[in-house]
Amino acid sequence: MSQWIWMNGELVAYEDAKVHVLTHALHYGTGVFEGVRAYENPQGQPAIFRHADHIDRLFQSAGLYHMEIPFSKEEIRAATHETITRNGLKSCYIRPLVFRGAGPMGLNPLDAPVEVAIAAWPWGAYLGDGALEKGVRAKVSSWRRISSDSLIPHAKASGQYLNSVLAKIESVRAGYEEAILLDAQGFVSEGTGENLFVVLDGVIYTPPQTAGILDGINRDAVMRIARDEGFEIVERNLARAELTLADELFMTGTAAELTPIREIDDHVVGDGVRGPITTRLQQVFLDALHGRDPRYTEWNDVVSVESPKAAA
Numbered sequence: 001m002s003q004w005i006w007m008n009g010e011l012v013a014y015e016d017a018k019v020h021v022l023t024h025a026l027h028y029g030t031g032v033f034e035g036v037r038a039y040e041n042p043q044g045q046p047a048i049f050r051h052a053d054h055i056d057r058l059f060q061s062a063g064l065y066h067m068e069i070p071f072s073k074e075e076i077r078a079a080t081h082e083t084i085t086r087n088g089l090k091s092c093y094i095r096p097l098v099f100r101g102a103g104p105m106g107l108n109p110l111d112a113p114v115e116v117a118i119a120a121w122p123w124g125a126y127l128g129d130g131a132l133e134k135g136v137r138a139k140v141s142s143w144r145r146i147s148s149d150s151l152i153p154h155a156k157a158s159g160q161y162l163n164s165v166l167a168k169i170e171s172v173r174a175g176y177e178e179a180i181l182l183d184a185q186g187f188v189s190e191g192t193g194e195n196l197f198v199v200l201d202g203v204i205y206t207p208p209q210t211a212g213i214l215d216g217i218n219r220d221a222v223m224r225i226a227r228d229e230g231f232e233i234v235e236r237n238l239a240r241a242e243l244t245l246a247d248e249l250f251m252t253g254t255a256a257e258l259t260p261i262r263e264i265d266d267h268v269v270g271d272g273v274r275g276p277i278t279t280r281l282q283q284v285f286l287d288a289l290h291g292r293d294p295r296y297t298e299w300n301d302v303v304s305v306e307s308p309k310a311a312a
């Protein structure tokens with residue numbers, strides 16, 4: 001963990017970044033958050049991937065749950081830069097969290113304060129060492145993805161993640177690295193923290209916005225890259241069997257980056273290794289994340305790190 005965490009306008013020491021036990025979000029899940037990553041670019045600077053898009057989604061999620069963030073988008077961006085710089089980080093995972101703090105108890109959250117924290121720490125491959133190269137084993141969950149008639153799949157809200165937690169526990173206990181959830185209609189939705197892509201006969205498919213997905217920022221990046229690379233990419237509902245019949249399967253997400261799936265429900269996907277389309281997209285995507293592809297450098301929000309000399 002890192003030494004400094006930004007809380008409500010200032011950096012505090014890791015051990016002092018505390019909340020009251022009557023924090024509303026702790027009881028009712030009334031928080032929204034983001035998962036963001038920064039990568040060291042070829043110039044040796046940390047650069048935050050699609051930072052503006054993550055901040056926009058944080059504000060959208062907050063708005064959907066009637067929370068007014070007491071900082072501007074520019075202040076959140078600056079606070080994130082400060083957190084990275086003060087912790088001396090280059091490549092890191094960043095977790096902004098907006099939550100209802102301690103206030104009146106009960107389900108009406110409107111009088112509880114809205115608090116903001118931003119933490120950052122080094123975090124390697126989310127789905128385990130070698131996952132990006134070898135791929136992971138996944139299982140379709142018995143839990144369905146939350147649907148838009150009872151919660152808000154488009155919001156990245158803390159309480160909603162109980163759905164992902166149940167699916168994750170089930171898959172890990174059964175010996176798999178990840179779960180794939182179907183939506184309420186039985187179409188393929190997404191992973192517990194990743195969007196899903198299916199390659200069939202050279203065409204790349206991904207579930208549409210209406211399949212209960214979180215509108216992933218890396219999903220969007222990979223769709224743009226796939227089109228730039230000349231692939232056909234189609235958003236449509238996918239049947240469970242199409243996962244088994246796929247030539248290649250992969251997932252995208254800030255934590256998982258672009259991870260191939262080599263087995264689904266104990267069926268080997270394609271040849272059981274990272275397929276050629278996955279390999280190509282992953283290569284360009286990793287270059288984009290690290291600021292190595294000039295076509296996508298507008299996606300990298302460079303954090304200017306003052307040298308200790310200049311700062312002194």
Ligand SMILES: Cc1ncc(COP(=O)(O)O)c(C=O)c1O
Nearest residue numbers: 193194195214216217218253254
């Ligand atoms: C449920 C869920 N789906 C998809 C994603 C992928 O979204 P993104 O690419 O913006 O990280 C995430 C991660 O944020 C997630 O938690």
